[in-house]
Amino acid sequence: MKWPTHGSNPQFLYEALHLQMPESVIDFSANINPLGPPTIVKDRWNELLPLVSDYPDPTAERLTGLLAKKEGVRNEQILVGNGGAELISLVGRLLTGKKVLIVQPAFSEYEEACRVNQCEVRYHLMDVESWELRLNELLVNLREVDAVFLCNPNNPTGMFFPKQTIELLARECAKYETFLIVDEAFYDFIEGYESTVSCLQHGGNMIILRSMTKMFSIPGIRLGYLIANEALLAKIRLSKPHWSVNAIAMKVGEWCLSESDYVEQTIQLINQEREKLQSFYREQEFSYSPSTVNFYLLKDTKVSDQFPFFRFLMEKGMIPRHTMNFPGLDGKWLRLAVKGPTEHERLLEVMSEWRKVDS
Ligand SMILES: Cc1ncc(COP(=O)(O)O)c(C=O)c1O
Known part of the structure; x- marks a missing residue:
């Protein structure tokens, strides 16, 4: 199987796995700020059009x-x-x-x-x-x-x-x-x-x-x-x-560059969400990397092969980043982005379902 070399563009990952992409998915494979671009970008978007000529x-x-x-x-x-x-x-x-x-x-x-x-x-x-x-x-x-x-x-x-x-x-x-x-x-x-x-x-x-x-x-x-x-x-x-x-x-x-409040707000959100996730993972006996940013590695310590776990998440529309092309990891971990509370509510529901399947 030919694994995509990067996160994002999840359709390629579904294609490689010969899986149907669910209608609703959450992409945890790209490490992008879940707040979206700062408001200034949306508010002043019209000023950009003249630049294209x-x-x-x-x-x-x-x-x-x-x-x-x-x-x-x-x-x-x-x-x-x-x-x-x-x-x-x-x-x-x-x-x-x-x-x-x-x-x-x-x-x-x-x-x-x-x-x-x-x-x-x-x-x-x-x-x-x-x-x-x-x-x-x-x-x-x-x-x-x-x-x-x-x-x-x-x-x-x-x-x-x-x-x-x-x-x-x-x-x-x-x-x-x-x-x-x-x-x-x-x-x-x-x-x-x-x-x-x-x-x-x-x-x-x-x-x-x-x-x-x-x-x-x-x-x-x-x-x-x-x-x-x-x-x-x-x-x-x-x-x-x-x-x-x-x-x-x-x-x-x-x-x-003038958006320091937005950066601060992002850091607070990410720290809070990452700690929430880590607390769940500890309780449920998943292993995670000691991340201090907006993504982390995750492994289900109850199974030796992480592929069925990866596939389960994909089938449920929770898209992790595979780690097949990271030397030293070789697919033994999954990488997930830290997102917002709504996305995590769904993610943790799916993780809990997996715990039931797997035990
Ligand atoms: C560590 C690292 N460096 C650089 C890049 C490239 O980022 P961009 O080209 O989007 O600025 C990425 C993208 O994922 C990355 O993870």
Whole structure:
């Protein structure tokens, strides 16, 4: 069977499983803010229409300036991209032919981007039973490669490694002239997040990736940015298609940057809902990853094969993300997004039904 490589677009998953897609489904396979885009986007939507008849600003000057101010860096240290995904492929191009270490399990696009650019790809596996990064081994392994990818907060586990860990990796990578790519696509779901931008000052080749599509619920229009030192960023920019970021995305991005209350409200909702789910899972003897963001891994500890559980959820229209293509997980867990109370009411009903079937 050919498993889809990403969450979202659930019709492909139903097709692959030869299952009829129920009329009503809830998609837990994509980690998008359940509140939808901020109100400002809906209220000012009409202002976007005139933008479609002109070419977008290829330098995204206004949005870049706003992001630079927010991050406390120079404009030349920000590169706006067509989602984090475009920036990952530009980084892959930068690393052409190099030896790359990916801390796994992680977002599959790092490996894709590296492989198409003839990189030699190695894995550093986290311990997903004890949920340990195995930092000491990582510090040794990074000496033998040209680049390290770390997804933080980690997709798919939802775990977050503190700034001290990133600081340590940045120093060590700088020592060995190893590129350090920290993908912070979900950083804004972390309560009390402490910026890692200051780690760039250790010199070396650190790159921070950010996405705006998750928190602001705009995956359909694509927006992300990269932060790095000026010389490195200038090199990455050379491979970027001229107008890859569209004018709607830029304008929406500018609006979203002023939405700090919405971000705060989202964090509160997600924390509250995640704790509610975890309490149910503990009572019902499901195992879950120690997530601090808007998705988590789940496993039914009463069964060794998770596939029947996965299939049951799909049949009931509760769509998890399979983990077949995450090294270190290999289908032994399911990943689910944290959504709102209505979606969870239905999800927990279905989970309770499964408990009855399975016991
Ligand atoms: C860890 C991580 N990084 C980057 C991306 C790409 O995000 P986007 O291209 O929507 O900004 C994703 C998407 O799921 C992701 O999970």
